[in-house]
Amino acid sequence: MKPQYSFIVPIYNEQENIPELYRRISAVMDRMDGPTELLLINDGSRDASLSMLRELREKDERVCYLSFARNFGHQIAVTAGLNFSRGQVIAILDADLQDPPELIPDMVEKWRQGYQVIYAQRIQRRQESWFKRFTAYAFYRILKRLADVDIPTDTGDFCLMDRQVVDALNVMPERNRYIRGLRSWIGFRQTAIRFERDPRFAGEVKYTFRKSFALAVNGLVSFSKVPLRLSTYVGLLSATAAILMALLVLYWRLFQPGSPINGFATIAIAILFLGAVQLVSIGILGEYIGRIYEEVKGRPLYTLAEVGGFTPAPGNTDNGNHLRTTPYVDSQPH
Missing domain, CATH: 3.90.550.10 (Spore Coat Polysaccharide Biosynthesis Protein SpsA; Chain A)
Known part of the structure; x- marks a missing residue:
């Protein structure tokens, strides 16, 4: 039955x-x-x-x-x-x-x-x-x-x-x-x-x-799809921060040449931050691409x-x- x-x-x-x-x-x-x-x-x-x-x-x-x-x-x-x-x-x-x-x-x-x-x-x-x-x-x-x-x-x-x-x-x-x-x-x-x-x-x-x-x-x-959009938002935020940093560095060079902030440490931090943003964004993108890969195999x-x-x-x-x-x-x- x-x-x-x-x-x-x-x-x-x-x-x-x-x-x-x-x-x-x-x-x-x-x-x-x-x-x-x-x-x-x-x-x-x-x-x-x-x-x-x-x-x-x-x-x-x-x-x-x-x-x-x-x-x-x-x-x-x-x-x-x-x-x-x-x-x-x-x-x-x-x-x-x-x-x-x-x-x-x-x-x-x-x-x-x-x-x-x-x-x-x-x-x-x-x-x-x-x-x-x-x-x-x-x-x-x-x-x-x-x-x-x-x-x-x-x-x-x-x-x-x-x-x-x-x-x-x-x-x-x-x-x-x-x-x-x-x-x-x-x-x-x-x-x-x-x-x-x-x-x-x-x-x-x-x-x-x-x-x-x-x-x-x-x-x-x-x-x-928010994680993908989040990568875009973080990228725009990083670009804005980079522009502001460039303006600040220019100000320090012209008006405060002896500022301790103006130097290698600042550049290193900025590079590491942007590198981290890029790697996280690639990781999020890879998660979605990996799912596409799983789907197309058709197992x-x-x-x-x-x-x-x-x-x-x-x-x-x-x-x-x-x-x-x-x-x-x-x-x-x-």
């Missing part, structure tokens, strides 16, 4: 969380008013996560899983889940249980009221460092101000979407994906459900500062090493996003 609801959960080295994750999600699935599937995406885990997904599939036919041939990243794992989801209503949540599955029925009620995107908005981050809270707070507000679309603040990938929305996301060809931004870009009726984010249930944090910073840069570059977003629970392949996945390296099977390949 075709599922009415699909729950998508990316998995990366989450063996400590999978048993509790399944317990809580299955309890929510039992409460749903229609057939439900749990789609788990193994993003190249190096622990026992994949074997645990196989066991869950054998125990519960509602569980389906995808296993990447290597680690492709959280956003691509979510994208794969969207490609393979078969439900009319699709929910996305993380495996660390910071996104409470028990909130999904409330999201479904909002969906029944006519909303097609219901995103979870954090009002508090429990047991997180002040640095994490500050950087997250600052980033979301900077992104909201600079982005070309209205991306809600303090929201992650935890959301519930209608099939019409997911179909629109699945045909988007871009490779550097920022799901929460794409979710806002496509439009449709959207609303928020506020919640307090729980601490991680077990295991180590997978989104390190480096990965979080890369995701932030991806969001800014994907949905704003699949991910490769699949193993698929369980899809026989045959769902019809809405023929979009060129993945490269199939094994047939779709209901168990692990031999």
